[in-house]
Amino acid sequence: MIDYIKGKVDRLETTEVVLEAFGVGYSLQISLNTYSALRGQSDTRLYVYEQVRQDAATMLYGFSSCDERDIFMLLLGVSGVGGATARAVISAYSPSELQDIISSEDTRALKSVKGIGQKAAERIIVELRDKVLSLGVSGGSSNDIVDGITIGAKKELSNEAISALTMLGYSSQQAHKAVSSIIKAEPDLPVEQVIKKALKAL
Structure with missing residues (x-):
């Protein structure tokens, strides 16, 4: 399992980054929060989640912080929430914002994200309410570093x-x-x- 990749930012787009490490280019799917953190960076370290799809292809997701990866993995554990939906959620909100949203049972905020309906929002809150509190997510958002x-x-x-x-x-x-x-x-x-x-x- 890959825990993180440290290397040169070869190409950066709003939803994807290519990191070059030891001559290998790794394509990682990213959220908007991670995109914000990477802007202007030539070298970086991204925490990684590997998702093996039904067609046996491996999708790599990259995160600028462990908090973001932890939240993403928790979201994937909720029935009906896949990688695309989980990425949309962590693109709309920072880890600390999501912690507040889930803790306060704000289904309306969750429903504003594409792919999240009333039932999905309720499942996320019920299944993750206690788990997000135990993560110890730090305050502040990666948006603070926007240049x-x-x-x-x-x-x-x-x-x-x-x-x-x-x-x-x-x-x-x-x-x-x-x-x-x-x-x-x-x-x-x-x-x-x-x-x-x-x-x-x-």
Whole structure:
């Protein structure tokens, strides 16, 4: 089992990073929180979760903190929650925010994430309420390190946000409408914040 990979950031996208370590490039699926943590970094260490799919292919997920990986693994343990849905949840909320949401039984916040309905939200709360409290998740969010790069009128960043949302399961039309509305209202938001707001609005 791979616990973590330490290496050079070869390619970074909103939903994926390629880390090069000892001449091998590892493709890891990432959340928006991890994306924020990696921006501007040339070398990093990501904690890893290996998921073996039904077709025997292995999917690697990378996390900037153990807290995020722990929350992701707990979510996977809930019936009906797969890797894509778990990643959408940890993209919408930081580990500390999720701890608060689950502890306070805020089903509405969970239901704002694509793939989470009323029953799934209730299952997450019932099954994870005690477990998240025992994790000792630290306060604060990885969003605190965002470097201030803004979207403004830059079309490429708008496209990046739309691309990330489609990767998370939304249609291009849904993503475009949500992103356009958010950028119009708050033109100086960094791309990951636009995506987070869109995830909660869609």
